[in-house]
Amino acid sequence: MKPMPPMTPLLLATLLSCALPAHAATTVYATYTGSQLGVTERTESLSQTLSFATGVSASGIALGVSNDLYIAAGNQLINYGTNGTLINTMTFPDPSINYTDVDVGGGHVVASYNGSQQGFTVRDYALNQSNAVGTGFNISGIAAGINDHVYLASGNHLYDYLSNGTQVFNMTFPDAGINYTDIDYGNNMLVASYTGAQQGVTLRDLALNQNSSFSVGFNIDSLALGNNNDVFLTSGNHIYNYTLGGVQITDMTFPDSAIQYTGIAVTTPVPEPESIAMLLAGLGMLAWRSRRRAA
Numbered sequence: 001m002k003p004m005p006p007m008t009p010l011l012l013a014t015l016l017s018c019a020l021p022a023h024a025a026t027t028v029y030a031t032y033t034g035s036q037l038g039v040t041e042r043t044e045s046l047s048q049t050l051s052f053a054t055g056v057s058a059s060g061i062a063l064g065v066s067n068d069l070y071i072a073a074g075n076q077l078i079n080y081g082t083n084g085t086l087i088n089t090m091t092f093p094d095p096s097i098n099y100t101d102v103d104v105g106g107g108h109v110v111a112s113y114n115g116s117q118q119g120f121t122v123r124d125y126a127l128n129q130s131n132a133v134g135t136g137f138n139i140s141g142i143a144a145g146i147n148d149h150v151y152l153a154s155g156n157h158l159y160d161y162l163s164n165g166t167q168v169f170n171m172t173f174p175d176a177g178i179n180y181t182d183i184d185y186g187n188n189m190l191v192a193s194y195t196g197a198q199q200g201v202t203l204r205d206l207a208l209n210q211n212s213s214f215s216v217g218f219n220i221d222s223l224a225l226g227n228n229n230d231v232f233l234t235s236g237n238h239i240y241n242y243t244l245g246g247v248q249i250t251d252m253t254f255p256d257s258a259i260q261y262t263g264i265a266v267t268t269p270v271p272e273p274e275s276i277a278m279l280l281a282g283l284g285m286l287a288w289r290s291r292r293r294a295a
Helices: 009-019 273-294
Strands: 027-033 038-043 048-053 060-063 068-073 076-081 086-091 098-105 108-114 119-123 129-134 141-144 149-154 157-162 167-172 178-186 189-196 200-204 210-215 222-225 230-235 238-243 248-253 260-266
Touching: 027 060, 068 098, 068 108, 068 260, 076 098, 098 178, 108 141, 119 149, 141 189, 149 178, 149 189, 157 178, 178 222, 189 222, 230 260, 238 260
Parallel strands: 060 098, 060 260, 098 141, 141 178, 222 260
Antiparallel strands: 027 038, 027 260, 038 048, 060 068, 068 076, 076 086, 098 108, 108 119, 119 129, 141 149, 149 157, 157 167, 178 189, 189 200, 200 210, 222 230, 230 238, 238 248
């Protein structure tokens, strides 16, 4: 009996396209402050499906790994279920500490803080701290990368640190009038928002080299990479969806102008069990047919 021939990339792609949905659903979560304090859950087209009150002025939000959310608010990091159920709260004993952003990735939770100290904290999913890194500068946005990399936005700088505190890169934009407000990691790339002398989004590689950028004409408070070569932005009482080429797809404007969207996070779709079963069945059929030919 001859060995089964290797699967070609074209054949594998064909099986994947048959077994997996071509455009998986995306869920968007955003924190809001102002006349109300809470979290909104929205579809990819930014129609609201759920909201819940938190009672805290949140500055950042991140998706967890167990159908949950993490929120940064003052000297607290708070873990909620996506349905609004409170799971855990970590309150730092120094009330002058202000957590400015939070992210989840690489097996841990990372959060940036300003106030009496400036840096970022590395924690497990139960919010127990494993390390704290002093940076000596205010951080406006944080993103957890792979291999223990942590990316920071601060003034006209974008930084790459390791979770043990080693600084890897410091990208300084030559115009000091630029202020990076947030940063996100995904699909082996980085996106960061900026305000000041210019207003827009920069797309960069993991060494912080710019690949492209686009202008939006408004200040961006926070951003999150989507799943379809797009990015979601918050600005005041607006949530926007743009392509990575700078084309606006959606502008959701909340009717109460006192609302301020302060953080945003986007789900990464996973194949449904039925889709995985279809893929495995296809692979099994391929192996059976190959064995018959080789017999």
